[in-house]
Amino acid sequence: MNLYELKAIQLELSQKVRLTPFSGPVRHVAGCDVSYNRAKNEMTAVVAVLEYPSLKLIEIASHTAMVEFPYIPTFLSFRELPSLLEAFKKVKIKPELIVVDGQGIAHPRKLGIAAHFGVTVGIPTIGCAKSHLFGKYVMPGEKRGEWKPLLDKDGDVIGAVVRTRDRVKPVFISPGHLIDVKSSVEWILKLTKGFKLPEPIRFADSISRRISHEGI
DNA sequence: GCGACAG
DNA sequence: ATCTTGTCGC
Structure with missing residues:
Protein backbone atom coordinates (compact mmCIF):
# COMPACT_ATOMS: atom_id res chain seq x y z
CA MET A 1 0.00 0.00 0.00
CA ASN A 2 1.47 3.33 -1.04
CA LEU A 3 0.08 6.78 -0.40
CA TYR A 4 -1.60 6.96 -3.79
CA GLU A 5 -3.65 3.88 -2.97
CA LEU A 6 -4.48 5.22 0.47
CA LYS A 7 -5.61 8.49 -1.10
CA ALA A 8 -7.90 6.51 -3.40
CA ILE A 9 -9.39 4.74 -0.38
CA GLN A 10 -10.02 8.09 1.31
CA LEU A 11 -11.66 9.55 -1.79
CA GLU A 12 -13.93 6.54 -2.13
CA LEU A 13 -14.94 6.46 1.54
CA SER A 14 -15.55 10.21 1.57
CA GLN A 15 -18.36 9.61 -0.92
CA LYS A 16 -20.21 7.75 1.82
CA VAL A 17 -20.18 10.65 4.26
CA ARG A 18 -23.63 12.12 4.89
CA LEU A 19 -24.05 15.60 6.30
CA THR A 20 -27.43 16.15 7.90
CA PRO A 21 -28.89 18.12 10.79
CA PHE A 22 -28.68 16.18 14.03
CA SER A 23 -30.63 17.06 17.14
CA GLY A 24 -30.72 13.77 19.02
CA PRO A 25 -32.06 12.31 21.13
CA VAL A 26 -28.79 11.59 22.90
CA ARG A 27 -28.71 9.45 26.03
CA HIS A 28 -25.05 8.51 25.74
CA VAL A 29 -22.13 10.26 24.06
CA ALA A 30 -18.62 8.89 23.56
CA GLY A 31 -15.17 10.43 23.24
CA CYS A 32 -12.26 8.80 21.39
CA ASP A 33 -8.55 9.42 21.76
CA VAL A 34 -5.20 7.66 21.35
CA SER A 35 -2.01 8.02 23.40
CA TYR A 36 1.46 6.65 22.75
CA ASN A 37 4.18 4.97 24.76
CA ARG A 38 7.35 5.81 22.92
CA ALA A 39 9.54 3.37 24.85
CA LYS A 40 7.32 0.40 24.00
CA ASN A 41 6.33 1.63 20.55
CA GLU A 42 2.73 1.03 21.61
CA MET A 43 -0.45 3.02 21.32
CA THR A 44 -3.54 2.87 23.52
CA ALA A 45 -6.92 3.78 22.09
CA VAL A 46 -9.75 4.65 24.46
CA VAL A 47 -13.48 5.11 24.02
CA ALA A 48 -15.08 6.85 27.00
CA VAL A 49 -18.87 6.69 27.23
CA LEU A 50 -20.65 9.46 29.12
CA GLU A 51 -24.26 9.84 30.13
CA TYR A 52 -26.01 12.87 28.62
CA PRO A 53 -26.80 15.49 29.82
CA SER A 54 -25.10 14.72 33.14
CA LEU A 55 -21.77 14.14 31.34
CA LYS A 56 -20.83 11.53 33.92
CA LEU A 57 -18.44 8.78 32.86
CA LEU A 85 -12.21 0.32 16.23
CA GLU A 86 -10.96 -2.54 18.42
CA ALA A 87 -11.67 -0.47 21.51
CA PHE A 88 -15.11 0.46 20.18
CA LYS A 89 -16.00 -3.23 19.68
CA LYS A 90 -15.63 -3.69 23.43
CA VAL A 91 -18.14 -0.96 24.27
CA LYS A 92 -21.40 -2.35 25.62
CA ILE A 93 -23.40 0.87 25.77
CA LYS A 94 -23.53 2.12 22.19
CA PRO A 95 -23.66 5.95 22.06
CA GLU A 96 -25.88 7.98 19.72
CA LEU A 97 -23.07 10.52 19.16
CA ILE A 98 -19.28 10.21 19.15
CA VAL A 99 -16.62 12.92 19.38
CA VAL A 100 -13.25 11.98 17.88
CA ASP A 101 -9.95 13.75 18.56
CA GLY A 102 -9.00 15.01 15.09
CA GLN A 103 -10.61 16.39 11.95
CA GLY A 104 -13.89 15.31 10.38
CA ILE A 105 -14.36 16.50 6.78
CA ALA A 106 -11.98 19.44 7.28
CA HIS A 107 -9.36 17.45 5.39
CA PRO A 108 -7.83 17.67 1.86
CA ARG A 109 -9.87 14.65 0.75
CA LYS A 110 -12.75 15.24 3.17
CA LEU A 111 -11.94 12.19 5.25
CA GLY A 112 -10.23 13.03 8.52
CA ILE A 113 -10.20 10.33 11.21
CA ALA A 114 -13.61 11.35 12.60
CA ALA A 115 -15.24 10.96 9.18
CA HIS A 116 -13.41 7.67 8.57
CA PHE A 117 -14.56 6.38 11.95
CA GLY A 118 -18.12 7.57 11.32
CA VAL A 119 -18.63 5.89 7.94
CA THR A 120 -17.06 2.74 9.35
CA VAL A 121 -19.34 2.37 12.38
CA GLY A 122 -22.40 4.15 10.97
CA ILE A 123 -22.95 6.38 13.99
CA PRO A 124 -22.98 10.22 14.02
CA THR A 125 -19.45 11.58 14.66
CA ILE A 126 -17.92 15.02 15.20
CA GLY A 127 -14.22 15.79 14.72
CA CYS A 128 -12.71 18.00 17.42
CA ALA A 129 -9.07 18.98 16.82
CA LYS A 130 -6.80 21.11 18.98
CA SER A 131 -5.07 22.59 15.96
CA HIS A 132 -5.54 23.43 12.32
CA LEU A 133 -5.00 21.05 9.40
CA PHE A 134 -7.03 22.28 6.45
CA GLY A 135 -9.33 25.11 5.49
CA LYS A 136 -9.27 28.90 5.50
CA TYR A 137 -10.64 30.96 8.37
CA VAL A 138 -10.40 34.14 10.39
CA MET A 139 -10.08 34.07 14.17
CA PRO A 140 -13.39 34.08 16.05
CA GLY A 141 -14.10 36.56 18.87
CA GLU A 142 -12.63 35.93 22.32
CA LYS A 143 -15.83 34.93 24.10
CA ARG A 144 -16.97 31.36 24.63
CA GLY A 145 -19.51 30.44 21.96
CA GLU A 146 -18.12 32.69 19.23
CA TRP A 147 -17.07 30.92 16.07
CA LYS A 148 -16.08 31.38 12.43
CA PRO A 149 -16.53 29.03 9.49
CA LEU A 150 -13.74 26.88 8.04
CA LEU A 151 -13.85 27.15 4.25
CA ASP A 152 -12.47 24.89 1.57
CA LYS A 153 -10.98 26.08 -1.73
CA ASP A 154 -14.42 26.51 -3.27
CA GLY A 155 -15.62 28.61 -0.36
CA ASP A 156 -17.84 25.85 0.99
CA VAL A 157 -18.21 25.59 4.76
CA ILE A 158 -16.47 22.42 5.95
CA GLY A 159 -16.26 23.10 9.67
CA ALA A 160 -15.84 25.81 12.28
CA VAL A 161 -13.23 27.40 14.51
CA VAL A 162 -14.95 27.52 17.87
CA ARG A 163 -14.08 29.40 21.05
CA THR A 164 -15.10 26.99 23.80
CA ARG A 165 -13.57 29.08 26.59
CA ASP A 166 -13.00 32.84 27.02
CA ARG A 167 -9.63 33.96 25.67
CA VAL A 168 -8.36 30.41 25.15
CA LYS A 169 -7.22 29.14 21.74
CA PRO A 170 -10.22 27.85 19.75
CA VAL A 171 -10.84 24.24 18.68
CA PHE A 172 -11.31 23.09 15.09
CA ILE A 173 -14.66 21.42 14.67
CA SER A 174 -15.94 19.57 11.63
CA PRO A 175 -18.67 17.01 11.05
CA GLY A 176 -17.54 13.42 10.64
CA HIS A 177 -20.70 11.62 9.50
CA LEU A 178 -24.50 11.89 9.88
CA ILE A 179 -24.35 15.46 11.24
CA ASP A 180 -23.78 18.92 9.74
CA VAL A 181 -21.58 21.89 10.67
CA LYS A 182 -24.26 23.81 12.56
CA SER A 183 -25.29 20.82 14.68
CA SER A 184 -21.63 19.94 15.30
CA VAL A 185 -20.91 23.38 16.76
CA GLU A 186 -24.06 23.29 18.89
CA TRP A 187 -23.21 19.86 20.31
CA ILE A 188 -19.58 20.70 21.01
CA LEU A 189 -20.70 23.70 23.05
CA LYS A 190 -23.21 21.53 24.95
CA LEU A 191 -20.44 19.03 25.72
CA THR A 192 -17.93 21.62 26.94
CA LYS A 193 -17.95 22.40 30.65
CA GLY A 194 -15.37 25.00 31.69
CA PHE A 195 -12.42 23.67 29.72
CA LYS A 196 -11.18 24.10 26.18
CA LEU A 197 -11.96 20.51 25.20
CA PRO A 198 -15.37 18.81 25.39
CA GLU A 199 -15.81 16.39 28.32
CA PRO A 200 -15.88 13.18 26.24
CA ILE A 201 -12.46 14.01 24.76
CA ARG A 202 -11.06 15.06 28.14
CA PHE A 203 -11.99 11.72 29.67
CA ALA A 204 -10.69 9.69 26.73
CA ASP A 205 -7.48 11.72 26.75
CA SER A 206 -6.64 11.38 30.43
CA ILE A 207 -7.61 7.70 30.56
CA SER A 208 -5.60 6.72 27.48
CA ARG A 209 -2.54 8.51 28.87
CA ARG A 210 -2.87 6.82 32.22
CA ILE A 211 -3.10 3.40 30.59
CA SER A 212 -0.22 3.88 28.16
CA HIS A 213 2.11 5.33 30.79
CA GLU A 214 1.09 3.42 33.90
CA GLY A 215 -0.44 0.29 32.45
CA ILE A 216 -3.59 0.66 34.57
C1' DG B 1 9.53 25.42 -6.22
C1' DC B 2 7.95 26.77 -1.30
C1' DG B 3 5.37 26.55 2.84
C1' DA B 4 1.84 23.99 5.72
C1' DC B 5 1.05 19.97 7.91
C1' DA B 6 -4.75 16.57 12.91
C1' DG B 7 -1.89 13.21 16.34
C1' DA C 1 1.83 12.57 19.96
C1' DT C 2 5.96 13.12 23.39
C1' DC C 3 9.97 15.42 25.83
C1' DT C 4 9.76 18.75 30.29
C1' DT C 5 9.87 23.20 35.35
C1' DG C 6 8.63 26.71 36.61
C1' DT C 7 5.44 30.18 36.35
C1' DC C 8 1.82 33.67 35.17
C1' DG C 9 -3.09 34.54 35.79
C1' DC C 10 -7.86 33.95 37.48
Whole structure:
Protein backbone atom coordinates (compact mmCIF):
# COMPACT_ATOMS: atom_id res chain seq x y z
CA MET A 1 0.00 0.00 0.00
CA ASN A 2 1.47 3.33 -1.04
CA LEU A 3 0.08 6.78 -0.40
CA TYR A 4 -1.60 6.96 -3.79
CA GLU A 5 -3.65 3.88 -2.97
CA LEU A 6 -4.48 5.22 0.47
CA LYS A 7 -5.61 8.49 -1.10
CA ALA A 8 -7.90 6.51 -3.40
CA ILE A 9 -9.39 4.74 -0.38
CA GLN A 10 -10.02 8.09 1.31
CA LEU A 11 -11.66 9.55 -1.79
CA GLU A 12 -13.93 6.54 -2.13
CA LEU A 13 -14.94 6.46 1.54
CA SER A 14 -15.55 10.21 1.57
CA GLN A 15 -18.36 9.61 -0.92
CA LYS A 16 -20.21 7.75 1.82
CA VAL A 17 -20.18 10.65 4.26
CA ARG A 18 -23.63 12.12 4.89
CA LEU A 19 -24.05 15.60 6.30
CA THR A 20 -27.43 16.15 7.90
CA PRO A 21 -28.89 18.12 10.79
CA PHE A 22 -28.68 16.18 14.03
CA SER A 23 -30.63 17.06 17.14
CA GLY A 24 -30.72 13.77 19.02
CA PRO A 25 -32.06 12.31 21.13
CA VAL A 26 -28.79 11.59 22.90
CA ARG A 27 -28.71 9.45 26.03
CA HIS A 28 -25.05 8.51 25.74
CA VAL A 29 -22.13 10.26 24.06
CA ALA A 30 -18.62 8.89 23.56
CA GLY A 31 -15.17 10.43 23.24
CA CYS A 32 -12.26 8.80 21.39
CA ASP A 33 -8.55 9.42 21.76
CA VAL A 34 -5.20 7.66 21.35
CA SER A 35 -2.01 8.02 23.40
CA TYR A 36 1.46 6.65 22.75
CA ASN A 37 4.18 4.97 24.76
CA ARG A 38 7.35 5.81 22.92
CA ALA A 39 9.54 3.37 24.85
CA LYS A 40 7.32 0.40 24.00
CA ASN A 41 6.33 1.63 20.55
CA GLU A 42 2.73 1.03 21.61
CA MET A 43 -0.45 3.02 21.32
CA THR A 44 -3.54 2.87 23.52
CA ALA A 45 -6.92 3.78 22.09
CA VAL A 46 -9.75 4.65 24.46
CA VAL A 47 -13.48 5.11 24.02
CA ALA A 48 -15.08 6.85 27.00
CA VAL A 49 -18.87 6.69 27.23
CA LEU A 50 -20.65 9.46 29.12
CA GLU A 51 -24.26 9.84 30.13
CA TYR A 52 -26.01 12.87 28.62
CA PRO A 53 -26.80 15.49 29.82
CA SER A 54 -25.10 14.72 33.14
CA LEU A 55 -21.77 14.14 31.34
CA LYS A 56 -20.83 11.53 33.92
CA LEU A 57 -18.44 8.78 32.86
CA ILE A 58 -20.20 5.41 32.79
CA GLU A 59 -18.05 3.12 30.63
CA ILE A 60 -14.47 2.81 29.42
CA ALA A 61 -13.14 0.55 26.66
CA SER A 62 -9.52 0.41 25.53
CA HIS A 63 -7.17 -1.38 23.20
CA THR A 64 -3.37 -1.36 23.23
CA ALA A 65 -1.35 -2.36 20.16
CA MET A 66 2.03 -1.95 18.51
CA VAL A 67 2.47 1.11 16.31
CA GLU A 68 2.85 -0.09 12.73
CA PHE A 69 2.09 2.95 10.62
CA PRO A 70 3.97 6.29 10.77
CA TYR A 71 2.36 9.63 11.43
CA ILE A 72 1.89 11.31 8.07
CA PRO A 73 -0.24 14.47 7.96
CA THR A 74 -3.61 13.73 6.26
CA PHE A 75 -3.16 9.96 6.80
CA LEU A 76 -3.66 9.88 10.56
CA SER A 77 -6.59 7.46 10.42
CA PHE A 78 -4.45 4.68 8.93
CA ARG A 79 -2.32 4.90 12.07
CA GLU A 80 -4.98 5.27 14.77
CA LEU A 81 -8.29 3.95 13.44
CA PRO A 82 -7.57 0.19 13.71
CA SER A 83 -6.95 0.41 17.46
CA LEU A 84 -9.86 2.79 17.95
CA LEU A 85 -12.21 0.32 16.23
CA GLU A 86 -10.96 -2.54 18.42
CA ALA A 87 -11.67 -0.47 21.51
CA PHE A 88 -15.11 0.46 20.18
CA LYS A 89 -16.00 -3.23 19.68
CA LYS A 90 -15.63 -3.69 23.43
CA VAL A 91 -18.14 -0.96 24.27
CA LYS A 92 -21.40 -2.35 25.62
CA ILE A 93 -23.40 0.87 25.77
CA LYS A 94 -23.53 2.12 22.19
CA PRO A 95 -23.66 5.95 22.06
CA GLU A 96 -25.88 7.98 19.72
CA LEU A 97 -23.07 10.52 19.16
CA ILE A 98 -19.28 10.21 19.15
CA VAL A 99 -16.62 12.92 19.38
CA VAL A 100 -13.25 11.98 17.88
CA ASP A 101 -9.95 13.75 18.56
CA GLY A 102 -9.00 15.01 15.09
CA GLN A 103 -10.61 16.39 11.95
CA GLY A 104 -13.89 15.31 10.38
CA ILE A 105 -14.36 16.50 6.78
CA ALA A 106 -11.98 19.44 7.28
CA HIS A 107 -9.36 17.45 5.39
CA PRO A 108 -7.83 17.67 1.86
CA ARG A 109 -9.87 14.65 0.75
CA LYS A 110 -12.75 15.24 3.17
CA LEU A 111 -11.94 12.19 5.25
CA GLY A 112 -10.23 13.03 8.52
CA ILE A 113 -10.20 10.33 11.21
CA ALA A 114 -13.61 11.35 12.60
CA ALA A 115 -15.24 10.96 9.18
CA HIS A 116 -13.41 7.67 8.57
CA PHE A 117 -14.56 6.38 11.95
CA GLY A 118 -18.12 7.57 11.32
CA VAL A 119 -18.63 5.89 7.94
CA THR A 120 -17.06 2.74 9.35
CA VAL A 121 -19.34 2.37 12.38
CA GLY A 122 -22.40 4.15 10.97
CA ILE A 123 -22.95 6.38 13.99
CA PRO A 124 -22.98 10.22 14.02
CA THR A 125 -19.45 11.58 14.66
CA ILE A 126 -17.92 15.02 15.20
CA GLY A 127 -14.22 15.79 14.72
CA CYS A 128 -12.71 18.00 17.42
CA ALA A 129 -9.07 18.98 16.82
CA LYS A 130 -6.80 21.11 18.98
CA SER A 131 -5.07 22.59 15.96
CA HIS A 132 -5.54 23.43 12.32
CA LEU A 133 -5.00 21.05 9.40
CA PHE A 134 -7.03 22.28 6.45
CA GLY A 135 -9.33 25.11 5.49
CA LYS A 136 -9.27 28.90 5.50
CA TYR A 137 -10.64 30.96 8.37
CA VAL A 138 -10.40 34.14 10.39
CA MET A 139 -10.08 34.07 14.17
CA PRO A 140 -13.39 34.08 16.05
CA GLY A 141 -14.10 36.56 18.87
CA GLU A 142 -12.63 35.93 22.32
CA LYS A 143 -15.83 34.93 24.10
CA ARG A 144 -16.97 31.36 24.63
CA GLY A 145 -19.51 30.44 21.96
CA GLU A 146 -18.12 32.69 19.23
CA TRP A 147 -17.07 30.92 16.07
CA LYS A 148 -16.08 31.38 12.43
CA PRO A 149 -16.53 29.03 9.49
CA LEU A 150 -13.74 26.88 8.04
CA LEU A 151 -13.85 27.15 4.25
CA ASP A 152 -12.47 24.89 1.57
CA LYS A 153 -10.98 26.08 -1.73
CA ASP A 154 -14.42 26.51 -3.27
CA GLY A 155 -15.62 28.61 -0.36
CA ASP A 156 -17.84 25.85 0.99
CA VAL A 157 -18.21 25.59 4.76
CA ILE A 158 -16.47 22.42 5.95
CA GLY A 159 -16.26 23.10 9.67
CA ALA A 160 -15.84 25.81 12.28
CA VAL A 161 -13.23 27.40 14.51
CA VAL A 162 -14.95 27.52 17.87
CA ARG A 163 -14.08 29.40 21.05
CA THR A 164 -15.10 26.99 23.80
CA ARG A 165 -13.57 29.08 26.59
CA ASP A 166 -13.00 32.84 27.02
CA ARG A 167 -9.63 33.96 25.67
CA VAL A 168 -8.36 30.41 25.15
CA LYS A 169 -7.22 29.14 21.74
CA PRO A 170 -10.22 27.85 19.75
CA VAL A 171 -10.84 24.24 18.68
CA PHE A 172 -11.31 23.09 15.09
CA ILE A 173 -14.66 21.42 14.67
CA SER A 174 -15.94 19.57 11.63
CA PRO A 175 -18.67 17.01 11.05
CA GLY A 176 -17.54 13.42 10.64
CA HIS A 177 -20.70 11.62 9.50
CA LEU A 178 -24.50 11.89 9.88
CA ILE A 179 -24.35 15.46 11.24
CA ASP A 180 -23.78 18.92 9.74
CA VAL A 181 -21.58 21.89 10.67
CA LYS A 182 -24.26 23.81 12.56
CA SER A 183 -25.29 20.82 14.68
CA SER A 184 -21.63 19.94 15.30
CA VAL A 185 -20.91 23.38 16.76
CA GLU A 186 -24.06 23.29 18.89
CA TRP A 187 -23.21 19.86 20.31
CA ILE A 188 -19.58 20.70 21.01
CA LEU A 189 -20.70 23.70 23.05
CA LYS A 190 -23.21 21.53 24.95
CA LEU A 191 -20.44 19.03 25.72
CA THR A 192 -17.93 21.62 26.94
CA LYS A 193 -17.95 22.40 30.65
CA GLY A 194 -15.37 25.00 31.69
CA PHE A 195 -12.42 23.67 29.72
CA LYS A 196 -11.18 24.10 26.18
CA LEU A 197 -11.96 20.51 25.20
CA PRO A 198 -15.37 18.81 25.39
CA GLU A 199 -15.81 16.39 28.32
CA PRO A 200 -15.88 13.18 26.24
CA ILE A 201 -12.46 14.01 24.76
CA ARG A 202 -11.06 15.06 28.14
CA PHE A 203 -11.99 11.72 29.67
CA ALA A 204 -10.69 9.69 26.73
CA ASP A 205 -7.48 11.72 26.75
CA SER A 206 -6.64 11.38 30.43
CA ILE A 207 -7.61 7.70 30.56
CA SER A 208 -5.60 6.72 27.48
CA ARG A 209 -2.54 8.51 28.87
CA ARG A 210 -2.87 6.82 32.22
CA ILE A 211 -3.10 3.40 30.59
CA SER A 212 -0.22 3.88 28.16
CA HIS A 213 2.11 5.33 30.79
CA GLU A 214 1.09 3.42 33.90
CA GLY A 215 -0.44 0.29 32.45
CA ILE A 216 -3.59 0.66 34.57
C1' DG B 1 9.53 25.42 -6.22
C1' DC B 2 7.95 26.77 -1.30
C1' DG B 3 5.37 26.55 2.84
C1' DA B 4 1.84 23.99 5.72
C1' DC B 5 1.05 19.97 7.91
C1' DA B 6 -4.75 16.57 12.91
C1' DG B 7 -1.89 13.21 16.34
C1' DA C 1 1.83 12.57 19.96
C1' DT C 2 5.96 13.12 23.39
C1' DC C 3 9.97 15.42 25.83
C1' DT C 4 9.76 18.75 30.29
C1' DT C 5 9.87 23.20 35.35
C1' DG C 6 8.63 26.71 36.61
C1' DT C 7 5.44 30.18 36.35
C1' DC C 8 1.82 33.67 35.17
C1' DG C 9 -3.09 34.54 35.79
C1' DC C 10 -7.86 33.95 37.48
